[in-house]
Amino acid sequence: MERPAPARQWRKALNVIRTCYRLARPGVLTATVLPRRRSASYVAIKIQHAGDSASFSVAADDESFKGLVKEKRHNSFGRLGGGAGIAAALASDAERGIRGDSDDLRRRRESFGGNTYPKPKPKSFFSYLWDALKDDLFIVLVGFAIKEHGWYDSVGIFLVVFLVATVSAVSNHGQVKRFDELASKSNNTAVTVVRAGRRQEVSRFDILVGDVVILKIGDSVPADGVFLEGHGRLQVDESSMTGEPHPIEIDPENNPFLTAGVKIIDGYGRMLVTAVGTDTLWGEMMGNLTKEDADEPTPLRERLDGLTSSMGKIRVAVAVLAFAVLTARHFTGSTKDDQGKPLFNKGHVTFDAVFSSLVSILQQAVTIIVVAIPEGLPLAVTLTLAFAMKRMVKENALVRHLSACETMGSVTAICTDKTGTLTLNQMEVTEFWVGTDQPRGAMAIAGSVVTLLCQGAGLNTTGSVFKPDNVSAPEITGSPTEKALLSWAVADLGMDADALQRSCKVLHVEAFNSDKKRSGVMIKDNATGAVVAHWKGAAEMVLANCSMYVDTDGAERQLEGEQRRNLEKVIDDMAVGSLRCIAFAYKQVNGTHQSKIDDDGLTLLGFVGLKDPCRPEVKAAIEACTKAGVAVKMVAGDNILTARAIAMECGIISSNDHSGIVIEGHEFRAMSTEQQLEIADKIRVMARSLPLDKLALVQRLKQKGHVVAVTGDGTNDAPALKKANVALSMGVQGSEVAKESSDIIILNDSFDTVVTATRWGRCVYNNIQKFIQFQLTVNVSALVINFVSAITTGKMPLTTVQLLWVNLIMDTMGALALATDTPTKALMDRPPIGRTAPLVSNPM
Numbered sequence: 035m036e037r038p039a040p041a042r043q044w045r046k047a048l049n050v051i052r053t054c055y056r057l058a059r060p061g062v063l064t065a066t067v068l069p070r071r072r073s074a075s076y077v078a079i080k081i082q083h084a085g086d087s088a089s090f091s092v093a094a095d096d097e098s099f100k101g102l103v104k105e106k107r108h109n110s111f112g113r114l115g116g117g118a119g120i121a122a123a124l125a126s127d128a129e130r131g132i133r134g135d136s137d138d139l140r141r142r143r144e145s146f147g148g149n150t151y152p153k154p155k156p157k158s159f160f161s162y163l164w165d166a167l168k169d170d171l172f173i174v175l176v177g178f179a180i181k182e183h184g185w186y187d188s189v190g191i192f193l194v195v196f197l198v199a200t201v202s203a204v205s206n207h208g209q210v211k212r213f214d215e216l217a218s219k220s221n222n223t224a225v226t227v228v229r230a231g232r233r234q235e236v237s238r239f240d241i242l243v244g245d246v247v248i249l250k251i252g253d254s255v256p257a258d259g260v261f262l263e264g265h266g267r268l269q270v271d272e273s274s275m276t277g278e279p280h281p282i283e284i285d286p287e288n289n290p291f292l293t294a295g296v297k298i299i300d301g302y303g304r305m306l307v308t309a310v311g312t313d314t315l316w317g318e319m320m321g322n323l324t325k326e327d328a329d330e331p332t333p334l335r336e337r338l339d340g341l342t343s344s345m346g347k348i349r350v351a352v353a354v355l356a357f358a359v360l361t362a363r364h365f366t367g368s369t370k371d372d373q374g375k376p377l378f379n380k381g382h383v384t385f386d387a388v389f390s391s392l393v394s395i396l397q398q399a400v401t402i403i404v405v406a407i408p409e410g411l412p413l414a415v416t417l418t419l420a421f422a423m424k425r426m427v428k429e430n431a432l433v434r435h436l437s438a439c440e441t442m443g444s445v446t447a448i449c450t451d452k453t454g455t456l457t458l459n460q461m462e463v464t465e466f467w468v469g470t471d472q473p474r475g476a477m478a479i480a481g482s483v484v485t486l487l488c489q490g491a492g493l494n495t496t497g498s499v500f501k502p503d504n505v506s507a508p509e510i511t512g513s514p515t516e517k518a519l520l521s522w523a524v525a526d527l528g529m530d531a532d533a534l535q536r537s538c539k540v541l542h543v544e545a546f547n548s549d550k551k552r553s554g555v556m557i558k559d560n561a562t563g564a565v566v567a568h569w570k571g572a573a574e575m576v577l578a579n580c581s582m583y584v585d586t587d588g589a590e591r592q593l594e595g596e597q598r599r600n601l602e603k604v605i606d607d608m609a610v611g612s613l614r615c616i617a618f619a620y621k622q623v624n625g626t627h628q629s630k631i632d633d634d635g636l637t638l639l640g641f642v643g644l645k646d647p648c649r650p651e652v653k654a655a656i657e658a659c660t661k662a663g664v665a666v667k668m669v670a671g672d673n674i675l676t677a678r679a680i681a682m683e684c685g686i687i688s689s690n691d692h693s694g695i696v697i698e699g700h701e702f703r704a705m706s707t708e709q710q711l712e713i714a715d716k717i718r719v720m721a722r723s724l725p726l727d728k729l730a731l732v733q734r735l736k737q738k739g740h741v742v743a744v745t746g747d748g749t750n751d752a753p754a755l756k757k758a759n760v761a762l763s764m765g766v767q768g769s770e771v772a773k774e775s776s777d778i779i780i781l782n783d784s785f786d787t788v789v790t791a792t793r794w795g796r797c798v799y800n801n802i803q804k805f806i807q808f809q810l811t812v813n814v815s816a817l818v819i820n821f822v823s824a825i826t827t828g829k830m831p832l833t834t835v836q837l838l839w840v841n842l843i844m845d846t847m848g849a850l851a852l853a854t855d856t857p858t859k860a861l862m863d864r865p866p867i868g869r870t871a872p873l874v875s876n877p878m
């Protein structure tokens with residue numbers, strides 16, 4: 035470690051003394067916290083160095099600070115000096131964030147607490163045991179009533195029930211614990227914060243008061259705080275917190291409050307954290323939440339309940355019949371003992387004799403009921419699902435809803451994303467065009483064009499470039515597309531991000547979303563005062579808004595028929611080569627007062643082509659799906675030619691396949707419902723789709739009787755995910771909102787894992803079917819033996835205790851054995867099992 039220079043040490047010491055002196059003066063704290071005049075507060079705050087956490091001028095329990103966000107206290111917000119004032123009071127800085135060294139973090143945690151909430155106390159093992167025992171109380175009672183062979187009948191029965199209850203308690207307890215682990219795994223999301231000027235990802239639980247958090251579409255707000263940046267729009271969805279169904283506009287003056295748990299629907303910005311953990315409404319709510327039962331009924335479970343109840347009816351009928359036959363045989367004297375004498379002496383009819391006979395007959399009939407209770411069935415289902423869930427996590431599929439495990443098994447169509455799911459999402463700029471030329475580096479283009487391109491890439495972005503010092507390579511963060519563009523600008527155009535940021539002021543931002551497929555900024559050059567609008571986005575869409583283009587020599591030319599066609603050809607050629615194509619355009623703007631960024635009559639600056647290679651494992655995975663009778667459909671936001679090229683590369687369409695349809699989102703949108711229904715099956719690729727097109731496709735496929743799985747990553751995928759039979763979200767690139775709408779989180783974002791989940795789904799169904807077969811064999815034989823024997827001889831060869839051992843112990847062990855069968859290759863060689871196919875099939 036480097037020793038601090040003496041001068042710095044002195045300065046630090048002086049600061050500490052000054053702070054102590056300030057705090058020791060009576061009344062100073064109130065003056066800082068509740069400044070009566072704006073200017074006074076400003077001075078007090080100015081004394082502190084940004085990011086120096088020697089002291090905070092507010093404390094966690096200060097009245098004016100405490101409910102700031104929770105109670106949306108506008109007057110406190112004003113008194114504390116707005117976002118910048120609060121940042122300073124919390125020893126933070128709107129641009130550079132907190133200092134973020136271990137000392138600083140410790141002090142913040144000590145003063146304001148961490149961003150966690152107490153977990154509700156888990157149910158103990160004994161309460162699970164009691165729950166399981168309770169279900170079998172009936173059997174135990176019967177056991178105590180039956181004394182065929184003395185006391186050991188009762189003890190035997192009790193022992194059996196206890197053993198089985200223990201097994202199911204252990205399994206339920208383990209299941210809930212595993213769900214907890216998975217839940218904390220899926221809750222532990224990464225949040226982008228700025229600490230000491232550097233963007234970094236930290237766990238949501240490590241957010242501290244004073245942190246500056248970067249928020250983008252699809253994020254969920256990790257703690258309470260106030261909105262900092264002023265030139266963008268931020269729209270949030272508070273429905274999960276307040277029930278307010280309409281999007282709410284956040285702005286830095288009138289409504290700066292962001293409560294933990296709300297979702298960002300649109301926009302981009304920074305927020306300053308003012309309260310964490312249980313000081314927020316969200317933390318309070320989470321802490322008070324009672325554990326939700328992990329044992330939710332799944333569709334299969336419900337069907338099994340149907341099976342159980344029909345078995346119940348059969349066994350009651352059999353028992354009644356047996357009772358009637360036994361009574362008849364007994365009282366007519368045809369039931370004989372071992373010596374061949376009738377058991378019932380018709381000569382001496384006493385009340386006692388009749389009563390005891392009836393009781394013993396009733397006991398035998400009850401035995402039949404007992405034996406036919408499918409004890410092991412619920413246990414088999416729980417065990418199978420638990421086992422599948424555990425193994426699926428190992429194979430990168432995190433199950434959030436148990437039912438998804440099963441439903442995955444009957445999936446007949448998968449609508450998948452392109453970027454990240456079929457491709458690696460590691461983008462890189464491989465082509466660069468200015469006009470119809472491909473310049474070799476920045477030297478081959480006019481300086482003015484390079485400057486504009488740098489502005490377009492470096493300021494119209496949600497990514498960031500951080501240069502720790504002059505020697506090391508810059509750290510580039512952001513979405514894969516943004517990262518690729520920034521890296522290219524730094525490496526090929528020689529962009530200096532810091533200088534760029536200093537030279538211009540951002541006036542207005544329009545963040546990228548999948549509906550618009552472009553992003554824009556309006557900036558003002560600090561030196562010349564010129565105001566420029568920059569747009570970047572889907573190439574053919576941006577080109578359509580351009581009326582001019584620049585040449586490599588910087589001359590602006592009219593974009594006329596011939597030229598436009600040439601440029602369109604440039605885009606198409608890149609797209610056919612499976613590149614994602616992005617265009618940059620700009621426009622000189624008069625005046626700064628517009629609320630919207632001008633987007634017509636633009637001047638085209640250039641195109642870049644981004645290469646995003648196919649994942650190597652995808653081709654085999656798609657082949658496996660086709661073989662298993664599952665149709666794969668790609669729904670992409672990208673250009674139709676790029677989408678087709680990628681689909682070709684990974685085998686969704688082949689060159690000799692003429693039945694598959696490749697369609698653009700707007701064409702599909704324009705069709706009537708009937709037409710959509712007609713082609714839904716044949717669609718292989720839908721390009722340039724809006725999120726609602728994806729939803730429409732899912733609905734049509736469902737109407738055609740498909741069981742549809744949807745993968746998605748964006749906020750706008752949420753509607754389609756919610757409508758799907760099984761929703762899968764991306765663990766790495768997926769937004770919070772997508773993850774929350776999903777049943778399964780794909781931890782490695784790969785399509786391969788979707789196939790794995792399908793395989794496991796089929797395996798679950800298969801295992802349960804095997805178990806039913808096993809149980810029916812055992813139970814039906816026992817039932818038949820006893821019933822036939824009762825009718826013919828009036829006695830039952832198998833006693834209650836024996837039957838219970840067969841029923842309970844064998845079933846439990848059978849469940850254990852069959853539940854842990856792993857998927858076989860053959861599972862994926864047959865068509866999917868429909869969701870309505872009978873559980874007990876004819877061959878069974």
Ligand SMILES: Nc1ncnc2c1ncn2[C@@H]1O[C@H](COP(=O)(O)OP(=O)(O)OP(=O)(O)O)[C@@H](O)[C@H]1O
Nearest residue numbers: 452453515546548551552553570571572670671672
């Ligand atoms: N950060 C960005 N800034 C500007 N334009 C972008 C950005 N990211 C993507 N685009 C453009 O928007 C288009 C599609 O975006 P969209 O979000 O709908 O699809 P995606 O989910 O990224 O990709 P895919 O549909 O291939 O999985 C891209 O083809 C690209 O031209």
Ligand SMILES: [Ca+2]
Nearest residue numbers: 451671747748
């Ligand atoms: Ca997408």
